[in-house]
Amino acid sequence: MNEEYGLAEALHKLGNKVIISGRNKERLEETINANPGMSAVELNIQDPANVKSVAQQLIEEYPDLNVLFNNAGIYVPDDPSDVVDEEVLVQTVTTNLLGPIRMASALLGHLKSKEEAYIINTTSILGFVPVARGAIYSATKAALHSYTLTQRYILKDTSVRVLEIAPPLVQTQMINYDPNAMPLVPFIEETIQVLGTDTDEVLVEEAKMYRNNPGPNEGVFVNQVNDMLTGQ
Incomplete structure (x- = not known):
């Protein structure tokens, strides 16, 4: 399974017409060749x-x-206690936050003309429990979660439903296949199963403890997670 397009491949196998996008033409062609009937479009x-x-x-x-499935995202470790890397900052915010907002904006008129339509935004548990060495990434996912809530509210009387997928850490190249993360195949299988329900937030079981953390004392758990990750 192509990890970058794993969910797309799973949805394709269920009989959906899937159009994938990305900047890497070779990877796009490789994926659609492996999935006859799938289409692709180059997108920056x-x-x-x-x-x-x-x-x-x-x-x-x-x-x-x-x-519209907003699944683009980049993760580059950063250090909020030091001078920010301007390139990392701009690329991460532009890809993870501005990209989904712009893509939805460009397609909303079309989606609202449909009898039933969906915008699916992929955030992360790090939007609820941020990691210190991924502060910018975590902040973009928290912001996209917030935007999703307001987007869902403002579109509640239209034909467009707004869903959010908030994955836990998953074993992919993005996090160097961390053995402590959830394996990719079970994550995709469980996510597809939850997508088939009527929920607005698509959460696998492993993500729920993190999603439920925000509250008056949310910093306690955030500190515990970061202490564990840094070995303190």
């Missing part, structure tokens, strides 16, 4: 002009499109 989520043009291309080429 960091480029506002490209987001608009690709959205228009999707509307023209796939008029039945009724689901």
